[in-house]
Amino acid sequence: MTTDDKRPHVVIIGGGFGGLECARSLPPSDFRVTLIDSRNFHLFQPLLYQVATGGLSPANIAAPLRGVLARRKNVSVRMGEVVDILPDEQRVCLNDGHVDYDELVVATGVRHNYFGHNTWEQFAPGLKTVEDAVGIRHRVLEAFERAERATDPGELHRLLTFVVIGGGPTGVEMAGAIAELARGTLRGNFRRINPAHSRVLLIEAGPRVLAAYTDASSNRAMRSLERLGVTVWLNTRVVDISASMVSVIRNGVRHNLPTRAAIWAAGVQASHLGATLRDRAGATLDQVGRVIVEKDLSIAGQPHIFVIGDLANYPHQTGEPLPGIAPVAMQQGRFVADRLGLRYVDADFIPFHYHHRGSMATIGRAAAVAEIGRWRFSGYPAWLAWLFIHVLFLIEFESRVLVMIQWAWNYFTRNRSARLITGDVDAALSDRDAKPAPHPKSNPGNAAAKAPSKPAKPKPRRSAKATQ
Ligand SMILES: Cc1cc2nc3c(=O)[nH]c(=O)nc-3n(C[C@H](O)[C@H](O)[C@H](O)COP(=O)(O)OP(=O)(O)OC[C@H]3O[C@@H](n4cnc5c(N)ncnc54)[C@H](O)[C@@H]3O)c2cc1C
Structure with a gap:
């Protein structure tokens, strides 16, 4: 140019x-x-949850923008x-x-979107960027590591409780993947704890998970989650999140759920x-x-x-x-x-019209729901369709092949080979663990004001999950 x-x-x-x-x-x-x-890369966000649970590495789901556009001589990239x-x-x-x-x-x-409770972000990160996914992976895997050396039963319970907030596609995927990690992948990896005894809770404010899908699909998703060992709490509202627990109101009763690993998938x-x-x-x-x-x-x-x-x-x-x-x-x-x-050629104007070709959500290994046109299917066929479409859409050919091989390997071995705890070992969180924040028992409406006054650890600017 x-x-x-x-x-x-x-x-x-x-x-x-x-x-x-x-x-x-x-x-x-x-x-x-x-x-x-x-950023200097395009990110395939639909597979971020795989990075967050050790199934894929960040490079598998990202492609450098300059590389993707190398042959488009009219396009310059500016970071x-x-x-x-x-x-x-x-x-x-x-x-x-x-x-x-x-x-x-x-x-x-x-x-x-933390709906005005921005202090919650440090305790329940969302999933939007590579950094978010690596941070969540760190948090989840580190909880098992700490559990292995915990001596106090209360602390052990807290460390092995995972709370996912939001029953949309990302929340469902995350809860399913953590349950699979705990019950399948980590089996036999620890000597003092049994990761299969972990508790994975999915909290949804509405009356069903996958609200954008039909009743039948969302019921199937519920059943698949329960089969994986996920406890789903519907019609449950989060009123407070601190370093040591998530507080919810369910059937008018407040429950304090001790956890070290809460994940936010509730809004944008x-x-x-x-x-x-x-x-x-x-x-x-x-x-x-x-x-x-x-x-x-x-x-x-x-x-x-x-x-x-x-x-x-x-x-x-x-x-x-x-x-x-x-x-x-x-x-x-x-x-x-x-x-x-x-x-530029002065043609007649036609408004934008979106052509919807279908929706799919995965719940776990060989479990998914799909709605394509008038077809509704679930289980293994839906999971295969989901897998095929997601890999097909991975932008770089090299990624496609790598992801396919890694997935096939994970499927047969139940392995998640990217189970690395990397980056900054969360010193701030360790401090908070040493002195758990006092937790208020009443006045949930003023939850944000009750969060610890310690400033949040700086996070990358963007983070979140798209409502689908
Ligand atoms: C965890 C997760 C799972 C998802 N799963 C699915 C799925 O299964 N199926 C599906 O269809 N959709 C899914 N989505 C939604 C899908 O990813 C989004 O709808 C899609 O990414 C929206 O595309 P976009 O171009 O609007 O924005 P994005 O893809 O989010 O891209 C925005 C870009 O803008 C850049 N940017 C932002 N601010 C600035 C700035 N100030 N200056 C310069 N650059 C900036 C960012 O770095 C980013 O590259 C998922 C989303 C998430 C987070």
Whole structure:
């Protein structure tokens, strides 16, 4: 690309499913493209739970953006954090400079939502980034290590209790995978404890797990979870989380669940660029900060700014926002690329329409539920379909082969070979363990105020799970 290049400059913020698909779909002869991401890789988030439970390594589910786009000569990758957008100047500001655009596509996704209880994040991390997954893996595996040397029965019980909060696809996957780890993979690995005696609890505020699926599928998922040894508590609300326990209200009764490993999979909020677009470009946001977009995915009154993927709320198809899933983001990415192409040849405008091809959630080894068109199936066939589709969508060929081999190996041996405790051994958490936070017994409504005043350990900026 040269500086006298006359092709319109499309800047895409976010190299996730939406942004990457858009970059790949823009015709090279018509546009030069800059893809900006704060990370240098595309992350296949649907398999993060495998990293969090030692089944796969981070590199199996991530692909360097420069490598993925190497053959797209019209696309440049810029690594950097976008901190501001100036629509009047058609400029994107990064933490280390700026980039000017003719057309802007914002695809920065979502992060966790703790519904105002932000102090909970340090005790119950969510699953959104590689760091989150490695941190959770660390926490889960370390709990077994500590249990092996625990002498106090109460402490042993706490260490072998795992609480997953949120019964959507991520919560179901995580709970199932931890149960399999405890009951299968770790069998015979310890001398003093029996990991199979672990308690895995899945807490869901609503009346069923996998609420976006049919009753039949969610009942099947419940049965599969129970077969794996997961205890599911429905209609149960979390009111407090501390270093040593998760407190819930169930049937009007408060239960304090001692645990060292709680995982948050209960909600999302939009990336901070949603608020930037509201302040700078007059965008309207929904309750979780997503940008309500027009029928062509642009922002009202800003025909040169498009918002796609999890960050966008597209209400024009069903009256409800489309689900935060990868196919929506990818179809929107392709749509914006086509739309930009058409705009420059003055073609008629057709609104975005999402084509739903099906939903699948996995619960464990050879257990999944699938809803594809009018077909509803579960168990081994659903799991095989899930496996095939997820591996197929892994972006890099090399990853596909590696993941396939690793999975086949794990399946036959029940092994999870990436069971490494790496990174910073959580010193802050050890301190908290030594002196468990005093736990209030009443006034659950003021839970956030009761969390320990010790500042949270700094975490990577984004984290979360998409509601699917
Ligand atoms: C644990 C988990 C499991 C999931 N399972 C499934 C599943 O089974 N099936 C399914 O269809 N969907 C699943 N999803 C949802 C799916 O991953 C999302 O819908 C999809 O990633 C949304 O794509 P996106 O492009 O909108 O955002 P993302 O893929 O989240 O990408 C956003 C990108 O923006 C970058 N970014 C953010 N802020 C900035 C900034 N300020 N500056 C620069 N870059 C920035 C990020 O680094 C990231 O690369 C899952 C999600 C999670 C977290």
